[in-house]
Amino acid sequence: MALNIEGASLGVDASGIQRYITDINTNLVEEACTQLQQGLAELRAATDAVWVGKSAETFKSNMEHDVDSIVSALMESREALVNEIKDLGAKMGEVDENLVQAR
Amino acid sequence: MSLQSVAGNISTNFQNDIQTTISQAKNFFNNLFGQVQADLSHIWDGGFAGIDQNGLETLKGAIETYCQRIEGVITGFNQNANVEQAFKGPIADACASYVDSVKGLIAAYVSTVRAEKTDAGTAFENYAIGAQQLSQNMVSDSDTIRQQAQSIRIDD
Numbered sequence: 020m021a022l023n024i025e026g027a028s029l030g031v032d033a034s035g036i037q038r039y040i041t042d043i044n045t046n047l048v049e050e051a052c053t054q055l056q057q058g059l060a061e062l063r064a065a066t067d068a069v070w071v072g073k074s075a076e077t078f079k080s081n082m083e084h085d086v087d088s089i090v091s092a093l094m095e096s097r098e099a100l101v102n103e104i105k106d107l108g109a110k111m112g113e114v115d116e117n118l119v120q121a122r
Numbered sequence: 123m124s125l126q127s128v129a130g131n132i133s134t135n136f137q138n139d140i141q142t143t144i145s146q147a148k149n150f151f152n153n154l155f156g157q158v159q160a161d162l163s164h165i166w167d168g169g170f171a172g173i174d175q176n177g178l179e180t181l182k183g184a185i186e187t188y189c190q191r192i193e194g195v196i197t198g199f200n201q202n203a204n205v206e207q208a209f210k211g212p213i214a215d216a217c218a219s220y221v222d223s224v225k226g227l228i229a230a231y232v233s234t235v236r237a238e239k240t241d242a243g244t245a246f247e248n249y250a251i252g253a254q255q256l257s258q259n260m261v262s263d264s265d266t267i268r269q270q271a272q273s274i275r276i277d278d
Contacts, residue, residue, distance in 0.1 A: 023208075024206070024207060024208070024210060027210045028210055028211065029210050029211040030209070030210045030211065031208065031209055031210075031213070032207065032208055032209075035207040035208035035209075036208040036209075038204075038207055039204055039205060039207055039208035039209075039217070040207065042204045043204075043221070044193065046198070046199055046204075047195065047221065047224060048224070049201045050195050050198075050199075051192065051195045051196075051224075051228055052194055054191050054194070054195055055192060058187075058188040058191050058192065061184065061187075061188065062184055062185065062188050062248075065180065065181050065184035065185075066181060066184075067173040067183075068174070068177060068180070069173060069177025069178065069180060069181050070173050070174070070177075070181070070242075070245075070246075071171055071172055071173075072171030072172065072173075073171065074245055074249070075171075075173075078238070078241070078242065078245065081238075082235070085231065085234060085235070089227065089228070091225065092225070092227060093228075096220070096223070096224060096227070100220050101215075103220075104208070104217065107209070107213050107216075108208075111209075111213070120255045
């Protein structure tokens with residue numbers, strides 16, 4: 020049986036790259052963003068139940084601002100990572116192409 | 123000076139003192155209500171502003187639940203198994219470093235949110251202190267009003 024990514028100590032797997040990108044996207048970044056935003060809605064309701072007024076609005080607004088900031092940071096870092104991974108995959112492919120000159 | 127004119131002067135002076143005292147009391151009330159009307163303008167547009175002190179712990183609990191929910195995303199992502207389906211070697215380490223940095227970002231955010239529990243507690247405490255101070259001021263003002271009212275009583 021031919022060597023695959025599981026048995027290798029160095030290497031790149033194109034379909035593995037795609038699965039990894041999907042994994043990062045779905046299970047880390049999007050999952051975090053979903054939990055942040057849904058959780059925030061519940062936090063707003065919990066605050067409204069015990070606290071009303073300008074101070075409460077500022078408290079909620081601060082939390083919303085923080086969530087917006089981290090969601091933006093996650094989205095930007097995901098984009099940077101995906102581009103980097105694709106670039107790395109391509110470069111490793113080039114390394115493989117140029118390792119042995121055909122006669 | 124005749125007895126009649128002395129009596130008349132006393133009566134006049136007595137009436138003047140009454141009028142002065144009533145005038146002072148009226149000014150006091152007007153100033154008090156004027157101040158209250160000015161303070162009402164600080165109440166926010168929603169009309170009602172207040173806290174349920176008994177609900178503070180519930181709010182803190184909701185914040186903690188939220189933090190644990192976000193932390194669950196970090197602990198639930200198995201980066202080692204995932205990156206090795208794509209890369210083997212130093213590049214895998216670089217990807218793992220990225221994921222660690224994302225996790226660190228989320229952890230730092232959670233730490234900030236946890237601090238909000240303290241902020242909420244401080245806000246509630248200060249609200250109570252402020253209300254207590256206002257009530258003490260009102261008691262003091264009420265005492266002054268009572269004294270003013272007492273001073274214009276002419277019946278025993």
